[in-house]
Amino acid sequence: MTTIHFDAVSHSYGDRRVLADINLTLTEHSIGIIGANGSGKSTLARMINGLVEPTSGTVTVDGVNVSRHGREVRKKVGFVFTDADTQIVMPTVAEDVAFSLRRSGLSKSEIADKVQATLRHMGLDEFPDHPAHLLSGGQKQMLALAAVLVRQPQIVIADEPTTLLDLRNARIISDMIQSLPQQVVVVTHQLDLLTSFDRIVVIDGGRVVYDAAPSHAIAFYRTLVDEGLRQS
Amino acid sequence: MSAATLGLYHPGSTAVHRMSAGSKLAAMLIAVVAIVLLRQWWQLAIAAGVVALCYAAARIPARVAWTQLRPLKYFIPVLVVLQLWLANWQTAVQICGTIVLAVSIAALVTLTTRVTAMLDALSTVLGPLRRVGVDPERIALLLAVTIRCIPLVAGIVTTVTEARKARGLGFSVVALGAPVVIRSLRAADTLGEALIARGADD
Numbered sequence: 005m006t007t008i009h010f011d012a013v014s015h016s017y018g019d020r021r022v023l024a025d026i027n028l029t030l031t032e033h034s035i036g037i038i039g040a041n042g043s044g045k046s047t048l049a050r051m052i053n054g055l056v057e058p059t060s061g062t063v064t065v066d067g068v069n070v071s072r073h074g075r076e077v078r079k080k081v082g083f084v085f086t087d088a089d090t091q092i093v094m095p096t097v098a099e100d101v102a103f104s105l106r107r108s109g110l111s112k113s114e115i116a117d118k119v120q121a122t123l124r125h126m127g128l129d130e131f132p133d134h135p136a137h138l139l140s141g142g143q144k145q146m147l148a149l150a151a152v153l154v155r156q157p158q159i160v161i162a163d164e165p166t167t168l169l170d171l172r173n174a175r176i177i178s179d180m181i182q183s184l185p186q187q188v189v190v191v192t193h194q195l196d197l198l199t200s201f202d203r204i205v206v207i208d209g210g211r212v213v214y215d216a217a218p219s220h221a222i223a224f225y226r227t228l229v230d231e232g233l234r235q236s
Numbered sequence: 237m238s239a240a241t242l243g244l245y246h247p248g249s250t251a252v253h254r255m256s257a258g259s260k261l262a263a264m265l266i267a268v269v270a271i272v273l274l275r276q277w278w279q280l281a282i283a284a285g286v287v288a289l290c291y292a293a294a295r296i297p298a299r300v301a302w303t304q305l306r307p308l309k310y311f312i313p314v315l316v317v318l319q320l321w322l323a324n325w326q327t328a329v330q331i332c333g334t335i336v337l338a339v340s341i342a343a344l345v346t347l348t349t350r351v352t353a354m355l356d357a358l359s360t361v362l363g364p365l366r367r368v369g370v371d372p373e374r375i376a377l378l379l380a381v382t383i384r385c386i387p388l389v390a391g392i393v394t395t396v397t398e399a400r401k402a403r404g405l406g407f408s409v410v411a412l413g414a415p416v417v418i419r420s421l422r423a424a425d426t427l428g429e430a431l432i433a434r435g436a437d438d
Contacts, residue, residue, distance in 0.1 A: 055429050075437065083433035089391070090426035093384050093434070095244050099352045103380070104434050107373070133247035137387040151434060 005187045006066050006080070006158045007031050008052055013061035015047055015210075022047050024210045026061070030189065032202035034182055036218070037191045038225050039207035040232075048207065049161050049191045053081035065159065082152030084162040084181075088144035089137065097139070097147055098123065098132035104151045118154055126150040126180070142173030149180065159187045166194055195222050246347040252294035253348045257357035260345045268338045277326060280333040287340050294348050304343035308336060355380055377436060381427065388427075392419045 008030040015023040022044040039045045050056040051063045054074035063070045070077045085091045094100040101119045110118070123129040126146050131139070136147060145165055152160060162181055166174035178197040181188050190198070198204055204221030206214035206228070214224045247253075252260075274280050291301050312332050319328035346354075355376035362372035396415045405411065431437070 050429075053433060055433060078433065078435060083430075085426060085430055085433075087426065089388065090423050091430040091434070093380055093427075093431065093436075095351050095383060099350060102352060107435060133245060135244055137391075155435065 005031050005033060007064075008159065008187075008189070009062075009064045010048075010051070011062045011064070013051065013058045013063060015044070015051070015056065015059045022210050023058075026212060028205065028212060028215075030187075030203070033187055034201040034203070035187075035189045036198040036201045036204040036221075037189065037207060038193070038195065038198070038204060038221070040229075043207045044210040045191045045207045046163050049163050049189060050083075052159065052161050052189065053078050053083050055083065079155070080158045082155060082157035082160045082186075084145070084148050084152055084160065084165045086164040086167050088141075088148035088168075091148045091151065092136045092144065095135055095137075096132070097128055097134050097136050100136050100147060101151050101154050104154050108155070122150045122154040126153070140173075141169050142176060145169060145173070145177050146180070149177070153184070157186060159189065160184055162188065162190045162192075164191055164193065166192060166197060195225070198222065244346070245350050246294075246296055246300055248295055248348065250294050250348070252290065252344070255348075257349045257353035258360065260349055261354075261357055264341050264345050267341050271334055271337050271341075274334070275330065277329045277333070280330065280337065283337055284333070287337055287344070290344055291340075294344060296344070296347055300347065301340075301343070304347070305336065305339060308339060312336065351380060351383060377431075381431070384427075385424075388423055389416070389420055392416055392423065395419075 008028075010026045010028040013023060013026040014021065022042075026048065037045045037048060047056050051058060051070065052065065054063075054070040054077055057071045065077050065080060068077055092100050094103045098119050101122055102115050105115045105118060108115070120129065120132075123132060126149065128143065128146055128150060131143070136144070139147060145168075149160075149162075149165075160181065165181065166177050169177060174194060174197065178190075178194075181190060182200065190201070192198065199218050199222070201218050204214075204216065204218050204225075205212055206221055206225050208228060213228070214221050216224070255263075271280070271283055274283060312335070315332055315335070316328045319325075319331055358379065359372040359376045362370065362375055365372060393412070393416055396412060396419065399415075400407075400411065
């Protein structure tokens with residue numbers, strides 16, 4: 005597995021500090037990141053492929069500094085966004101997956117083969133010419149994932165990929181992500197989707213407050229939420 | 237918003253579909269110039285017949301073809317009345333016929349050509365501009381994103397309109413415009429992030 009390393013990472017949006025002194029080394033296959041809205045978990049996930057740069061500290065992927073070598077790292081790290089609609093660029097399903105390989109240097113036939121194989125793997129091979137924006141929510145998220153996987157990344161980051169989906173589609177997407185051979189880092193509020201993950205990191209107030217196997221980490225997070233509700 | 241109203245690709249394997257995007261764009265340019273030069277109504281009628289044959293050869297259903305021309309239904313009658321008032325029926329037929337045929341030809345190209353093929357053709361045509369520092373791929377990407385933003389913004393407008401209706405509010409351009417602009421800017425931010433994440437800046 006790839007090694008993702010956060011070394012004394014902090015981040016602020018203006019005067020608002022969202023992450024403070026994060027030290028983490030992620031080597032497991034499936035890692036969940038949980039925490040309240042605004043806790044800094046999405047910022048943490050975005051730092052892994054350089055969409056957000058730390059205000060201080062360094063993030064490395066297999067020893068490569070993400071801030072200095074963002075393009076190199078992004079070839080290894082795929083990112084699935086919450087709203088697939090904003091990730092889809094091209095008008096049809098096959099064209100959108102092919103868009104990810106546009107600057108890959110592959111020939112048209114190689115791209116077509118890879119696109120076809122990826123669509124088949126994702127169960128979208130019946131819709132290659134279907135308008136992408138007319139797919140169902142679950143299919144759109146599947147397409148967003150296909151567009152990431154066609155680049156064969158070593159790591160897949162997913163920022164709340166099931167938030168906008170119904171339970172069935174959420175399960176399908178979650179199972180698909182977890183079955184990937186790649187290392188996966190998933191930010192989510194849907195705790196039941198994380199029960200078979202290898203490791204869960206709990207973020208609160210921009211800090212890592214718990215880091216353990218799912219059963220312990222989820223129980224800790226529920227206690228944290230309960231305590232917060234009692235105090236409010 | 238349907239695929240057809242966006243002028244999207246209509247799948248097929250006809251000879252028209254198989255023609256290269258560059259050939260179709262060149263043919264479109266020549267055909268439109270030729271149509272603009274036509275002066276007699278019967279010449280336009282022959283041209284209309286040829287365009288109709290091309291639609292038939294591409295096996296484009298009449299419903300899809302009509303969807304492409306539908307936006308003209310508000311514009312053409314006004315133009316006809318204006319020409320009848322200012323000129324004569326021959327001029328009205330010539331001007332309106334030319335517009336309808338030009339739009340029909342352009343629509344046939346978009347219906348039978350994938351956007352990626354169009355972008356590839358555009359990149360090739362703009363290739364020589366690399367010497368003066370222009371990146372044709374960037375221009376092609378710009379066009380792809382522009383096309384993509386049409387349903388995205390339309391979706392935002394629909395959501396905001398429905399939210400206003402749900403709250404019992406009437407139509408107001410300002411009240412509609414502000415949330416649409418804010419949400420569009422947010423969507424643009426995310427789209428920008430997605431483009432970076434997907435290697436558009438490789």
